[in-house]
Amino acid sequence: MHVVDAIGINDGYSVFHFIFLYFLAAFLGKYGFVIRDFNKYIYLSGFFSMTMVNTIISYLSPSSIDKLFRYNSPVIIFSAFCLFMFFKKISFQSKLINRVSKYTLGIYLVHEHFFIRPLLWGDIGVVQKVLSGPESFFVIRIIVFGILVFGVCWIIAYIISNIFNLAFNYFGNIFNKSKLFTMISSLLSLTRKAIV
Template sequence: MENANSVRDSNFELLRILSMVMIVVLHIGNHGLGGYIDIPVFLSGFTEVIYYFIRSLTIIAVSLYVLISGYFLSNSKFKITKLINLFLETSFFSIAIYLLNVVLGYVDLGIVALIKSMFSVFFGEYWFVTVYFVLYAISPFLNKLIDNINKKEHAYLLLLSFLISCIWQFVYVNEEIGVVGGYGLIYFMFLYFIGAYVRKYNFIIKNFNKNVYLLFYFLLAATNGLTTYISEINFGGIDRLIQYNSPLILAMSYCLFMYFKQLKIKSSKINFVSKYVFGIYLVHEQSTFRQVLWNEFGIVEDIISSNGMLFIVKMIGYSLIVFLFCWIVSFTITSIYNFLYRKLSKKSTFNKIKTAAP
């Protein structure tokens, strides 16, 4: 039986797991199905409505990750070793998966591709890691700002950031601003400030019961999904409705984040699974394996061979299978990386001691 006192809170760890499931669902739609079919043409009626509803439910995944980061990092000490480890681990994943694809014959060995894998953070192999890397690098300065402004000033900062990111840059996009539909550093900083505000002051404007937050999340997702469906039918789609910096998507992200914040969960199993979920992203979004995953295994072909709700069921089912498969790969690669890292760290420490000896 678990000793509850020895297990840290698992509410946000569970949210990390759920967020990664959401990301896989999004990618099976974008990178998988999107490469084979035109969703508005292929689907129709109730099935299309459900597809857009699921898309709306899951589009908040990246925002959730950054909110969690802001919540915790704003109250933690910056460690250069953590930044270096993020670079090294990401590179290790990218190189390992690339070389595995070479060995299996899916791609040819190329020097340029190998170098890009070695420096994947800097070359943008994983766009999220690249932006997050910079966000963590500047986090000490963001935290200094947060620590030296009062609640009212922090609220004004959030309001100004919201007006710039989710109103101005949602309605009319200027790439020079750096919001980039929610993919840019400016928007990540905004989410970081929100997470930090909740950490310091518990909520924004007014707090609600967790079930109210959950209800709001589903209602907003239904609204966004239905609006997206109507826009596809009448206007051929409005891409901004599913951008990360959409006001609706921000509101959904905040609601689900606040719901999980109020949960009281302690589970060593959840915490264990959560340790390796980020690697799922590094596995299935590695550029060479992404092509293999969605083009070689027959996943997409099987989904699009189905009609009606079976299409949706298979899409969700395969997302869970991909999640589980990539978690196992992530666990394996992370274990190898940690073993090598410890060995090299010990050797480095030994050499330093030996060099310093008289």
């Protein structure tokens, strides 16, 4: 991506759009919907409605697929908003979901990594495999390949996270036992006593 594209609009793949989405999500997280807050099922039906709109337009006009699935597409933004608000209104406890969701940022980073991305989308050809084949199994292929990519990336993120935790604990213990750590902690305690 060129530097000008990263700063400009670039179909939603830019710094400005990232900042816009960050502030939008922060606002929605704090205040909810702008006009009035709705039931979680209204948000879920809004998400499915926007998904159906995208699907129908994509089917009727295949040339518009590129524009419909851009990050700054109003349909995509509204779909994401509805899904965000739906999950914001759900409260449940699940050790399995917490364990899986703990690595979602890692999953995103792994599947977008400059080494993994060409493998997934080029060499292995996930998109080509989803698009090829009979149309009647299109949705099933999307779900199956989505789960496969998610699962493989989750395993990679899990392994990387555990390696980093082991290294952090190992070097943290070495640092805790060092004279430098003792000197810094004693300086901090003296500073704290002087302030108080």
